[in-house]
Amino acid sequence: MASRLARITVGGVPRVVDLLSGAPAAGPAPAPARVWHYEALAVGADPVPNPWSEFHGLRTDQREILDVSSQGLGFARALRFNVQPGDTGWGGTSGTLRSEVRASIAQSGSVTVGSEQWWAWPTFFPADFNWDENNQFLIFTQWRHGGAGSGNPNVGLWSDVNENLMLWVRGGSGGAVSGDAQYEKTYNLGPIVKGAWSRFMVHQVWSDDPATGLVEVYRNGVLLHSAADANLYTGDTIYIKQGIYSAAGTQRQHFITHGPLRWGSTRDAVENLPPFV
Structure with a gap:
């Protein structure tokens, strides 16, 4: 038959x-390759070294596990980040504020040219979120190159001064210092949603060639962006960071909360993660 x-x-x-x-x-059902979640952590616990490899920030109170079990989200714990004026100097850097967690290259998939990944997670911007530094950035999720140097992130989601959801995509040669990327694009994806959770999903085909690279961004199941772009520096790989990384001229304290993050090789593997609660 x-x-x-x-x-x-x-x-x-x-x-x-x-x-x-x-x-x-x-x-x-297809399964994610990796999930970062906070369900086993008590409120106020430290998310480093599990599930995250490192925390980049000055103050221990710049990250906080929250109980969100009453919100019907399918998960009970989330990680809230904050920065305020004066939070500069982590790792000898200056001119930026940081409250970020990062994963290792291996945890992020050890991608090479041609690797395909789907990433998904929820993010909450409070109703009073107000990025106040003109012509500067507040990044909340970024994929950074794995090599030496301080170059700009390959792919970054960030807010501009009008609280628009912005996307940076960089690749090709370069990556060692800021501004040296061979290919660089900036996209405006429309207003950030405030006072409610946004479920983001990012589809990437990694390449240092704009003819074969791809970045797609979804929010709450709606495709906001799809374009062929170089999103990998030549001969390099990436790791992911989440939290807040911003310019230092702000006059306000800023809060952003992230829920469970996962990546997989297909959309089905990450889009509808079974609820934790």
């Missing part, structure tokens, strides 16, 4: 379906 199952592609996502019913075939 001929098989009634077939593999098709829907919206760029491979699926196995039953040819008679059209329903997805029964089978194990």
Whole structure:
């Protein structure tokens, strides 16, 4: 008897379906390659070294585990970050404020040219979020090059002074110092959602060639951006950081909260993570 199952592609996502019913075939759900979550941590606990490798910031109270179990989000714990004027000097740096966690290169997938990844996580900007430094940045999620040097992030999601959701994409040669990327693009994805959780999903095909690289950004299931761009520095890889990384001229304290982060090789592996609670 001929098989009634077939593999098709829907919206760029491979699926196995039953040819008679059209329903997805029964089978194990795809799993993320890695998940960073806070469910096992008590309120106020330190998220370093588990689940994150490092924390970059000056004050221990710049990161805080929150209880969000009453919000019906599917997870009970989230990680809130904050920066304020004067939070400069971490690691000998100047001119920027930091409250970030980072993963290792291996945890981030050890990507090379041609690697495909889907990333997903929820972020909460408070209703009074107000980035107040003109022509400067507040980054809340970034994929940075793995090599030596202090160059700009390959891919970064950030706020401008009008609280627009902005996207940087860089790649090709360079990466050692700020501003040396061979290819660099900046995109405005529209207003940041304040006072409610946003479920972000980012699809990346990593490449140092704009003809073969890809970056797509979704929010709450809606595609905000899709473009072919170089998003990898030549001969390099990436690691991910989350939290707040901003210019230092702000006159305010800023808070941003992130929920569980995961990455996988397909959209199905990350889009609908089973609830933790």
